[in-house]
Amino acid sequence: MKQVFLSGDEALAQGVYEEGLKVACSYPGTPATEIVEYLSRLPEVDAQWSVNEKVAFEVALASSIAGLRSMFSAKHVGLNVAMDSLMTAAYTGVGAGFVVVSADDPGMHSSQNEQDNRLLARIAKIPLLEPSSPSEAREFAKQAFQISEEFDLPVLIRITTRLAHTKENMEIAARKEIPQKEFKINIPKYVMVPGNAYKKHLELEQKLVRLKAYAEKSSLNRIELNDRKIGIIADSVAYLYAKEMYPSASFLKLGFVYPFPADKIKEFASQVQELYVIEELEPFIEEEVQRLGITAKAKHPSFRVGELRPELIPLIIEGKEKIEEPSTARKPVLCPGCQHQAVFSVLKKLDLTVTGDIGCYTLGALAPLNSLHTCLCMGSGITFFEGFRKGVGKNVVGVIGDSTFVHSGISGLINLAYNGTKGVILILDNGTTAMTGSQPHPGTGETSKGQKNRKLILEDICRAAGADNVDVINAYKAEELETLLRKRLAEDALSVVITRAKCVILLKREQKKHD
DSSP states (O other), rough: OEEEEEEHHHHHHHHHHTOOEEEEEEEETTTTTHHHHHHHTOTTSSSEOSSSSSHHHHHHHHHHTTTOOOEEEHHHHHEEEHHHHHHHHHHOOSOOOOOEEEEEEEEOSOOSOOOOOHHHHHHOOEEEOOSSSSHHHHHHHHHHHHOOOOOOOHHHEEEEEEHHHHHEEEEOOOOOOOOOOOOOOOOOHHHOOOHHHHHHHHHHHHHHHHHHHHHHOOTSEEEEEEEEEEEEEHHHHHHHHHHOOOEEEEEEEEEESOOOOHHHHHHHTTTTTTTEEEEESSOOHHHHHTTTTTOOOOOGGGSSSSSOGGHHHHHTTOOOOOOOOOOOOOOOOOOOHHHHHHHHHHHTTTTEEEOOOOSSGGGSSOOOOOOOBBBTTTHHHHHHHHHHHTTTTTEEEEEEEEEIIIIIHHHHHHHHTTOOOOOOEEEOOOOSGGTOOOOGGGGTOOOTTSSSSOOHHHHHHHHHTTOOOOEEETTTTTTHHHHHHHHHSSSSSSSEEEEOOOHHHHHHHHHHHHH
């Protein structure tokens, strides 16, 4: 056994690697990014950055059905993009083990919402595992494959930002080489027409009954009896926080969280005087305890917003409301010399309404630029543009990044052309997925493993999607960009302007290599 110092993301990746993972697919998104980055360095694993999460999920699931242990990982909002596939994957089942990782972001450190993806396990009717530490992430990942293959289901592992980026010293083991399973054609299992899907839903309900019995006996759920005056039910990092603040309390530590181990809850509740539920974000466990008719004290609704920090645990035990203090943290800004600054300066000068998207360029919304006015989700820079053209008129442009355009912007551009929408879309092309740490994408012509491959030409895609005009301009040439935008805004045409300049961080890295 070898001692290593790994983050939660890296430990989870190490766990699936040790358990014979063959295929891993994702799209970059904090706090999940480092999982595939770690796996991409391992030659035994086919690790890829896919164009978006739906594609990633389906490639990974298909690899599982074809007989290879596979994994899909994404940040919490990324799993939304793959929800269509996830819901039906519970019906089809898998082939070899298939693990789905959701990295949630309580506190919204780098996200537009803080949804609690534990709820998705209940919706999709699949087992949910929640590690509390990096070492548990490694072990839970290994068990997830075994559960997946035993029950013929995807297994959801939920981690959070603190777990993903916390580091722990741990022992790692040698990799198991798992023989590929033979794929056998089975139309009733894998072709989800209504007649087949109805029968598969019945089977899924039967699996849930078996899974509940499994969860009751799972070593991932354990009772720790100490001082019985205080009994705490907790999962994920909330367990460690509560343990730190109340080390002498009794605990029911939940790791196999769904299907809910009701009998173990009842057993624990009968052994303590006062029962508390400590969890982060939604009242997922709290509501399940209430359904059992068990009285338990839980957090005030104000605790459903933001991160659950250790110092807040006593407030929950005491039943107090959380009081938020104004943040003194420095707001993020665009990097010095970033090409996006020149673009947003021009947009501000032209006094345009700007529909924006997810990326580092979203920082164009902050002072002193204040030149990005909407940001909903990936791809919405273009789709919002279409809606704003209907309501605001010509004085609007849509902005999207190069990686995001490939992710979910192309379909929006096709919709503009198909429906005869006119106006200007800007693609801010800095040659990387900058916001999540400079990962490659199809427009870079490089894979996650650094292999050179066919490069997607954004100009060709825009023309094929139906744009009347496609211009490429150096992002730093502000005067030329202003002239071009004035011209295109005055025309009755659908125009795409690609502002191109390599990310300044990439340039600095390249300079260091040459120095």
